[in-house]
Each structure stands twice: as C-alpha cells, then as structure tokens.
Amino acid sequence: MSNSTTNSPADVRRRCIVIGGGLAGLASAVWLAEAGQRVTLLERRGSLGGRTVAMPVSAMDDVPDNGQHVFASGYEHLFRYLESVGTRNLVAFPGHMTVREPGGRTRRSSFSGIAGARTAFGDLAGVPLRDRPATALAQARLIKDVLRQPADLDTITADEWFRRIGLPASARASLWDGIVIGLTGDKTTITSAKVPADLLRTGLRQAIRHRTPISIGYPTVDLDTLFIDGAEKVFADHGVEIETRCVAKTIEVADGKVVGVRLNDGTLLESDAVICAVPVWSLGDLLVQLPENDRIKATVDALTPVPIVSVNLYLDRSIGMTDWGEILLGGEGVLEQVWDRQLMHGRDTERGWLYSTTVSAAYELVEQTPNDITELQMATLRQYYPEAADAQVVHSHVVKMPRATFAQRPGTAGIRPDQRTSVTGLALAGDWTRTDWTTTMEGACQSAARAVDVILGQA
Ligand SMILES: Cc1cc2nc3c(=O)[nH]c(=O)nc-3n(C[C@H](O)[C@H](O)[C@H](O)COP(=O)(O)OP(=O)(O)OC[C@H]3O[C@@H](n4cnc5c(N)ncnc54)[C@H](O)[C@@H]3O)c2cc1C
Incomplete structure (x- = not known):
C-alpha cells in the first residue's frame, strides 16, 4: 500500500526567490540550493556577477576583469x-606586495616576519629616519584605539583620527592613507574613523584566531571563472532556475508574510521566501510593502x-x-x-x-x-x-x-540594516547590509550566509 500521507522531498522544498545575481545573490542561491530549497535567481542584466565580472574586450579578443x-x-x-x-x-596569497617610488625604487611590504617587525618600528618605505619613532608610537596608539574603540570614533574622520594619534605625514603617505582607502574604499577626509578601526579589529582578531599574519591575496584566474562557472555547475546539479534580463519591481507581502515577487512586466512569481540581494542604490520600490521601508530608505541616503x-x-x-x-x-x-x-x-x-x-x-x-x-x-x-x-x-x-x-561618513555607525526583516520569509543581503565588513566581497558573502540562516531558520 502506498503511503499517501508522506510528502516526497519535492513537496516539502520551499520556493525561494533570490533577487540579484552579484556575489551576495550567488552565494544565497548556492547555499539555499545546497540546503535543498527550490531556488529561482532573478538578475536584471544579461549575465551573472554584479560588480565582480569579467568583461569582453573584442579588440584584444580577451575577457579581462x-x-x-x-x-x-x-x-x-x-x-x-x-x-x-x-x-x-x-x-x-604571496605574502607580500611592493611599494614603488617615482624613479623606480621599490621596497617589499609585508606584515609578517622581519618586514612586519620593521613596519611596527616605523621603518616604512618613504618614511625618513627622523619620523620613525613618532610613527612607531602613533601605530601603537592606533592599535590601542582599534582594540579599545573609544566612543567618539564615529564622530571623527579617519584623517582627524590620524592627526589625533600623531601619525606623521610621511607614514600616512607611505602606508596608512592607502590602507584606509583599501579597507573602506574612500578617502581619509571622508570616511568615519570607526569604519577602518572596526575592520582592523576584525582583521587582528582573525589573525590571532588563525595564528597567521594579515596578508592580501588575488585570484589567479578571471572573476567569471572564479565566481560564476562553478556556481552554474551547482545550479545545474540542484535544478536552480536562472532568469537573466529579469527585473524585480516589488516584493509582495500579505499578512506579514512574503507571497512573491512582482516583475517589471507585471508578472507575479509566487514564492515562500525571498532574499533581496540588490545593491543599496537599486532598491527602488522593492521593499515598499515592508513596515521598515522608510528606515531602510534613510540608510540608502546615508551611504554615499x-x-x-x-x-x-x-x-x-x-x-x-x-x-x-x-x-x-x-x-x-x-x-x-x-x-x-x-x-x-x-x-x-x-x-x-x-x-x-x-x-x-x-x-x-x-x-x-x-x-x-x-x-x-x-x-x-x-x-x-x-x-x-x-x-x-x-x-x-x-x-x-x-x-x-559606498562611503560611511561620521555618524553612520550602526545604520546598515540587519538581514532579518519584520516580514516572515523575507531577508536582505548585499554588501550594504550589516556585516563585520564594509563594502567588500566578504561583506556580500557574510550577508548571504546570514540571510540564508534567517530563511532556513523560519522553515
Ligand atoms: C572595481 C571594483 C573593485 C573592487 N575591489 C574590491 C576588492 O579588492 N576587495 C573586495 O572585497 N571588494 C571589492 N569591491 C567591492 C565588491 O565587488 C562588492 O562589495 C561586492 O561584489 C558586492 O556584491 P553584491 O552582491 O552585494 O552587489 P552586486 O555585485 O552589485 O550585485 C547586485 C546584483 O543585483 C542586480 N539587480 C539590481 N537590481 C535588480 C532588480 N531590480 N532585479 C534583479 N536584479 C537586480 C544587479 O544587476 C547586480 O547584478 C570592488 C568593487 C568594484 C566595483
């Protein structure tokens, strides 16, 4: 006798829609699919990848990033x-990069071993001998601030912070202003001091936890090979549907629950769960049916x-x-x-x-x-x-x-919204939502991990 009360796996899988095919959307779709959900990924453009893509250059018959x-x-x-x-x-992760001066003089920079010790003592490329003691002292103050996080860090810019701890101009030009731009994407005169301080604290904690010095790595292939080709295999294996050139207009909500996604052409795609993984500037009317839409809009205005x-x-x-x-x-x-x-x-x-x-x-x-x-x-x-x-x-x-x-100016600490929303079945992802990082690939993936946890937790 057949057991008519037992659902087949296909019956119990929830229909999940992921909006946005950048890293946050890709990671959300991959992890939802791995968790056995029925996933559809909607992407506005003709191809996946968002801000991490390879681009064809026909004149050179090449596809650089x-x-x-x-x-x-x-x-x-x-x-x-x-x-x-x-x-x-x-x-x-080669463990080093090189700093080059006009004329061609070079010096390898590294945060480990002898080079790391030299950095700690203020011996940086372009920093004259007379500035080294002040550089070493200021760097020690910087680490102290990073670990203790004084309450006023979000009221000043990184530039004001560096002046306050007495970091010489030569050390800033040689290393620290570049680190701020590298970490936050913006100039020291614009970004809140809290953003690089938070990121440096995260980096230090990771380095201590994993007992490895902080280092910078790079992809040995183009970004499509790194991020998209493998994802497409996972999608094929798990039956994930990909809809490109498909613009989501509104996330439909009824009685506090997600019911689907309305597309630009008026079609309603019904679903049990939605992860909205579009960039902060593309939200448009997507969240207009959310009670917290106005607060999220205010965030959009604050991230420049x-x-x-x-x-x-x-x-x-x-x-x-x-x-x-x-x-x-x-x-x-x-x-x-x-x-x-x-x-x-x-x-x-x-x-x-x-x-x-x-x-x-x-x-x-x-x-x-x-x-x-x-x-x-x-x-x-x-x-x-x-x-x-x-x-x-x-x-x-x-x-x-x-x-x-995006830049986070002073006074913006804590404004990025959480992945969990007040609507059942709806989570936010994307580098602009709240994570341990700023606008980075890691922020995008961490937001995806949290958004997927929210959706699976409600299953
Ligand atoms: C040139 C450059 C260099 C960078 N360098 C670094 C670096 O060295 N290290 C680092 O960690 N980070 C770096 N970043 C940042 C990093 O690329 C981003 O933070 C990350 O890729 C953002 O991913 P995301 O998924 O949040 O957004 P996105 O990649 O922007 O993806 C969002 C997707 O949503 C789609 N979309 C928008 N609206 C809709 C809609 N209504 N319906 C359907 N789809 C929609 C978009 O087309 C897009 O594909 C760099 C960024 C750039 C541009």
Whole structure:
C-alpha cells in the first residue's frame, strides 16, 4: 500500500526567490540550493556577477576583469562560497606586495616576519629616519584605539583620527592613507574613523584566531571563472532556475508574510521566501510593502557612492614590475595600484602585456575621458617604471564605475540594516547590509550566509 500521507522531498522544498545575481545573490542561491530549497535567481542584466565580472574586450579578443579584486586573509564567508563552487584553490596569497617610488625604487611590504617587525618600528618605505619613532608610537596608539574603540570614533574622520594619534605625514603617505582607502574604499577626509578601526579589529582578531599574519591575496584566474562557472555547475546539479534580463519591481507581502515577487512586466512569481540581494542604490520600490521601508530608505541616503576607475592597459612590452601588485607612492587620484596579469595569471604575451590599474575614490578621474585617463596613467607609469619609457599602448580598456562601493561618513555607525526583516520569509543581503565588513566581497558573502540562516531558520 502506498503511503499517501508522506510528502516526497519535492513537496516539502520551499520556493525561494533570490533577487540579484552579484556575489551576495550567488552565494544565497548556492547555499539555499545546497540546503535543498527550490531556488529561482532573478538578475536584471544579461549575465551573472554584479560588480565582480569579467568583461569582453573584442579588440584584444580577451575577457579581462572589470577591476582588480583583492582578498584579505581574514575573509571567511567568501572562502566558504569558493569551497561551495569548487574554486578555493584559485586564490593565491604571496605574502607580500611592493611599494614603488617615482624613479623606480621599490621596497617589499609585508606584515609578517622581519618586514612586519620593521613596519611596527616605523621603518616604512618613504618614511625618513627622523619620523620613525613618532610613527612607531602613533601605530601603537592606533592599535590601542582599534582594540579599545573609544566612543567618539564615529564622530571623527579617519584623517582627524590620524592627526589625533600623531601619525606623521610621511607614514600616512607611505602606508596608512592607502590602507584606509583599501579597507573602506574612500578617502581619509571622508570616511568615519570607526569604519577602518572596526575592520582592523576584525582583521587582528582573525589573525590571532588563525595564528597567521594579515596578508592580501588575488585570484589567479578571471572573476567569471572564479565566481560564476562553478556556481552554474551547482545550479545545474540542484535544478536552480536562472532568469537573466529579469527585473524585480516589488516584493509582495500579505499578512506579514512574503507571497512573491512582482516583475517589471507585471508578472507575479509566487514564492515562500525571498532574499533581496540588490545593491543599496537599486532598491527602488522593492521593499515598499515592508513596515521598515522608510528606515531602510534613510540608510540608502546615508551611504554615499564612491567611484573606482580601473584600466586594462595592453602594452607592447614589459614595464618591469617586480611583484604581482605594486602600490605607487604619491600616485593618489591618478594611478595608485598596478597589477601584473602575466605574474598573476601566467598569461602569455602574444596579445601584448596586460597591466591592470586601479584608482579608488576616483572622484576627479571618473569625470575624465577614457583617452585622457590613459594618457595620464601612461605618463605616471613612465615616471615610476624606467622600462615603460618607450612603451606603447596597444589597447586601453577603461572601466569607470561611479557607484563601485559606498562611503560611511561620521555618524553612520550602526545604520546598515540587519538581514532579518519584520516580514516572515523575507531577508536582505548585499554588501550594504550589516556585516563585520564594509563594502567588500566578504561583506556580500557574510550577508548571504546570514540571510540564508534567517530563511532556513523560519522553515
Ligand atoms: C572595481 C571594483 C573593485 C573592487 N575591489 C574590491 C576588492 O579588492 N576587495 C573586495 O572585497 N571588494 C571589492 N569591491 C567591492 C565588491 O565587488 C562588492 O562589495 C561586492 O561584489 C558586492 O556584491 P553584491 O552582491 O552585494 O552587489 P552586486 O555585485 O552589485 O550585485 C547586485 C546584483 O543585483 C542586480 N539587480 C539590481 N537590481 C535588480 C532588480 N531590480 N532585479 C534583479 N536584479 C537586480 C544587479 O544587476 C547586480 O547584478 C570592488 C568593487 C568594484 C566595483
């Protein structure tokens, strides 16, 4: 006799919709699928990846990234995602980067071993002997503030914080202003001191917990291979439906519960649960039926967009980089970091040498034309790399992202909303929701892990 009261697994799986195919949405969809849910992923664009994508450059028959993405050794949820999609082995942590001065002088920087000890004692590239004792003292005060978190840190900018602890200008130019831009994506004069302080505390805790020094890593492949190809295999294995060129308009709520997602064309997709993983600036009317919509809108207004300009520069020769990634001392606003794709990806040079450049908080550069940006950056490269003196540009692929990341100004601590909402079956994800990190890939993945926990916890 058949047992008519027992549900087959297909009957008990809840229908979950994930809106947004960036890292937060991808990780949410992968983890919901792994947990046995029926998942549909909606993405507005024609392809997945959001802000972490490879972009075709037909002139070079190549698919470089939209911008260099680096990994902090303290990232956990991002590595969990890479484990899920089978690409964890495609991230390298060489343990060093190089700081380069105009004229070509270089110095390797590292937070471990002898180099780490030299850093602690203020012996940094570009810091004269007379500034080293003050640098060492200020760095000790900085660590104390990071660990103790004085109550007023969210009332001052990082610039005011550095002045307060007496960090010499040379140490800021050499290391600390760059660290703030690297961690928060924005200038020291804009970002709240609490943001880098929180991130440094998270990094220190991770380093102590895992007994490894803080280091920076990079993908050894393009971003699509790293993040998307493996996810698509997981989706195929678990029957996840992907709808691209599909714009979600409103999340439909009835009696305090999610009932589905209304698309731009008026179609209603019914569902038991929704994870909304769109960027903060794309919320539109998605959450309009949520009681806390006004509060979330206020958050949207408080997080201001920060531009990043990245360039994939194809040159006719090597410029003689000595490390995978080099930070140009004094290159602020024009050319701050250069990445050697030959060293990072093992590229052959048949189509030219590919160097990727990044400028964060590129408020002025983003207004320039691609031609002007290329000329400015080539002029800077020639100042720093003697071998670039006669280098010719084979092709330049300029990627301007006016809304690459967001800034948190003083007074904004704690305003980012939680993943849990007041509506049953609805969770938020995305780098702008509350996490231990700022606008990062790790923040996106941590938000996804928490959003998935909320949804599964309500099952
Ligand atoms: C150039 C650059 C360099 C960066 N460098 C680093 C770095 O070195 N290290 C680091 O950790 N982080 C870095 N970041 C930040 C990191 O990329 C982001 O924080 C992260 O990728 C954000 O992921 P997300 O899923 O929250 O948002 P997104 O990637 O923006 O994904 C959101 C998705 O939602 C889709 N969407 C929007 N509205 C709708 C709708 N109504 N319906 C359906 N779909 C919709 C969008 O099309 C998009 O695909 C960088 C970012 C940029 C741009």
